[in-house]
Amino acid sequence: MDKKRNSLDTDSTTDTTRKKFQVGGQAVIEGVMMRSPKSFTIAVRKSDGQIVIKKRPYIALTERFRFLKIPIIRGAVVLIESLYLGIKALSFSAEEAMDEENPETKTFGSKQEKKQGIFVTLWLILSLLMGFALALFIFFYLPLVLVELTGVKGGFLFNLIDGLIRIMGFALALFIFFYLPLVLVELTGVKGGFLFNLIDGLIRISFFLIYIWAISLWKSMRRVFQYHGAEHKSIFTFEAGEELTLKNTQKYSTRHPGCGTSFLLIVMVISILVFMFCFSC
Helix, strand or coil, X not given: CCCXXXXXXXXXXXXXXXXXXXXXXXXXXXXXXXXXCCEEEEEEECCCCCEEEEEEECCCHHHHCHHHHCCCHHHHHHHHHHHHHHHHHHHHHHHHHHCCCCHHXXXXXXXXXXXXXXXXXXXXXXXXXXXXXXXXXXXHHHHHHHXXXXXXXXXXXXXXXXXXXXXXXXXXXXXXXXXXXHHHHHHCCCCCHHHHHHHHHHHHHHHHHHHHHHHHCCHHHHHHHHHHHHHXXXXXXXXXXXXXXXXXXCCCCCCCCCXXXXXXXXXXXXXXXXXXXXXXX
């Protein structure tokens, strides 16, 4: 991406101004999505090496409606927004990376996307139960790959198979990350209290780490993880006030302290402590 200037430069004109706000993002299929306070931009590398960039103005709901900044409510709203933008970005990247028919006609406002709006919204609500990383994998990337393997190209049958796979994915995730840990703790003979919550929490974290490790073995998913590291490097470069070039990004780490996946793991650890000490009676 060394041939592309930082897509977020339009939000600021000087290094001083650029440092006044934070940027975030996520990896998508063969690219990254970067988000600033006033817009988000998606860059996707096509099979011929061309980099397609799409930018759309976007102001967070918490900025448009002040009452949504109330603690707890704010967190839920931010999570829903992140999931919504994440899936929209993945949808666009999938079209650009996998469909070579007519790349110039792909837009965010297409009729197809509008028809899928209600469906996506319903799945966003269910995705909250799984966490950000798990939701993106099970509710979008895995169904997309599985439907592609069927050979079905669009239409009612495509949407039907896609929906059924998403339902099965949700049921499987709910079983593995919620029901199965409770069953395993019951098998230990521990009945409630501090030790019960400790074992339950450790099992859930173990499942999460095994899940991350397992999907990293998948070549396609490992490629997405690589772009995740590229996203972190890009953010480090932007925060340093430097131009987003390959040379500048190479000196920065792929591990960023603001990583959402790391945050998810921290939340899981904190939840273990809370349940151990507050719900042990």
